[in-house]
Amino acid sequence: MTKRFALGIFEDEDVLLHAVENIRGAGVKIYEVFTPFPIHGMDDAMGIERSRLPIAAFFYGMTGLAFALWLQIYTLGFDWPMIIGGKPHIALPAFIPVSFELTVFFCCHGMVITFYTISKLYPRWKTPVLDVRSTDDKFVVAIELNENSDLNGLAKLLRENGASEVNEKEMTKN
Amino acid sequence: MATLTHHESATAEYLEVSPGTNRKFFMIIVAGVILLAIGILASVLGWGGHHEAAGAAHGAAAAHGAEHEGSPIWLKRVLVSLWHSNIFFVGVSTIGTFFVALQYVAYAGWSVLIKRINEAMSAWILPGAIIMLIVFFVGRHDLFHWTHEGIMDPKSANYDAIIAGKSGFLNLPFYLIRMVVYLGIWWFFSERLRKISLAEDLNGGTEYFHKSINVAALFLVLYAVTSSMSAWDWVMSVDVHWFSTMFGWYVFASWWVSGIAVTTLTAIYLKQAGYLRFVNSNHLHDLGKFMFGFSIFWTYVWFSQFMLIWYANLPEEAVYFNQRLGGFNGAYTWIFFFNLVINFVFPFLLMMTRDAKRQMIMLKIVSIAILIGHWSDFYLMFMPATMKGDNGFIIEIGVALIFLGSFLILFTKRLSQASLVPVHHPFLDESVHHTT
DSSP: OEEEEEEEEESOHHHHHHHHHHHHHTTOOOOEEEOSSOOTTHHHHHTOOOOSHHHHHHHHHHHHHHHHHHHHIIIIIIISOOOOTTOOSSOHHHHHHHHHHHHHHHHHHHHHHHHHHHTTOSTTOOOOOSOGGGGTTOEEEEEEEOTTOOHHHHHHHHHHTTOSEEEEEEEEOO | OOOOOGGGOOOOOBOOOOHHHHHHHHHHHHHHHHHHHHHHHHHHHTOSHHHHHHHHHHHHHHHHSTTOOSSOHHHHHHHHHHHHHHHHHHHHHHHHHHHHHHHHHTTOOGGGGGHHHHHHHGGGHHHHHHHHHHHHHHHHHHHOGGGSTTTTOTTSTTOOHHHHHTTTTSOHHHHHHHHHHHHHHHHHHHHHHHHHHHHHHHHOSSHHHHHHHHHHHHHHHHHHHHHHHHIIIIIGGGSTTOOOTTHHHHHHHHHHHHHHHHHHHHHHHHHHTTOOTTOOHHHHHHHHHHHHHHHHHHHHHHHHHHHHHHHHOOHHHHHHHHHHTTHHHHTTHHHHHHHHIIIIIHHHHHTOSHHHHTOHHHHHHHHHHHHHHHHHHHHHHHHHHHTTTOOOSHHHHHHHHHHHHHHHHHHHHHHTTSBSSOTTOTTHHHHHTOOO
């Protein structure tokens, strides 16, 4: 599928931030903003909802905690009970470090895998870059075009808000 | 999103402490005095079954001879709680300076708008130092077993070989020198950083900022040593036979998280009173993260100390937890668990989500819980060692309220003496535009 984009190229992040607010305020939907580094306040300006990753992280953590407790209670309490330091077989204070570590382990790995999957960052995936200069010193606002789009109007809007140039680009996505 | 240009930067704001507010603080002190009086009366007259039982145990101890000495129970309780609450408030006060120093050294920008709160917190260091010296001179025999007559003299009946072995460190002149040095360093650097900051308000320019960084870096190095050593001196040496290498960190963690709770609470109260116009949920979010993170840090240190002692189970170490868990007829058992719940479980669960860290009401609840929790953490450090089974709460809470009221009067007074916004701090704009 081929998509067409209008690309507004910006030189400065402050200008960009205000431009994004104004463009959205003018009722134009922004497809994506490409920047060389993360910009504070950009998520709010673009109206991106907060990620639900923390909720997933909580459940990964609980899974890890449950697994750790099961592992220690079953192996040390039932499967192969041993007396260690004169403590009871199921001695909870001694289980806390392992439980903590496995909670963190499950939580981190679960989050990384989930994040890569939903961001489509698995191996061999080609990430579309609309303008390579956005990996160096330019900030790029991409607006998706359809047959009804008024390209001249968009170009005017972008330039009024501080874009140094406006380009049109086609991208074939598979 | 609030967006400001350079010309709309934050301007000076001056806090006015109304007579009504000061009356409230004064009422806290009055309430404390009343509680203290009731507590003393209750202790002298022996109200309540607990004290009769304690009295009986006391008779037995007195029959032993050398076991009991010093002041009557009520006086001992007053002295110990004066020391207890003062250590708590002096520590929290110093955290204000520590926080400012840390932010300077880290080149942190977000905290500039709340910096004046931290600067004002150190108002208690000097009065606290004077109270500490007085309480030490009056009540040292009730607080510190190692100060007893003849305890380091082999010929004396009171001789204790273990304590005598520590005489190189725990002797009166050296102890006093150390105490004065710690408090002197903390007070000197607090005043110095404050003075540079106020000069910056008047004159502007970045030289004050660079000077502050140098002063802050030196203070942090000195504070790293003095905070640990003061914890051994003032807190750990009440349990003079016992020792723990984690203890300095443990006490520091308690002070630190309480200091952040004070900062957060003050920022919220000022905000709700219409001050700190530019402090928003982003700044509160960062303070919330600090409270959340350092509650966990405190627990980590607490548990590191507990688990090693529990696992090794050596009598000379385990005695500390024996006294607090079930010792003295279980006088401290509930507060031991209360301590863990209010200082760890409660902030951990309440501050976990992002939304909670950005809401004033949640931050308020957690800050107050942390302050009560860490005051009782210090209670748990001091009371079993000094009061044994004769502990109580009315006198202790009364004394704490007197301290709280006095602290608030001095703290708000200092807060009103300078602009709440450090107008010429080079990172002020960064703080105004801070987003999390």
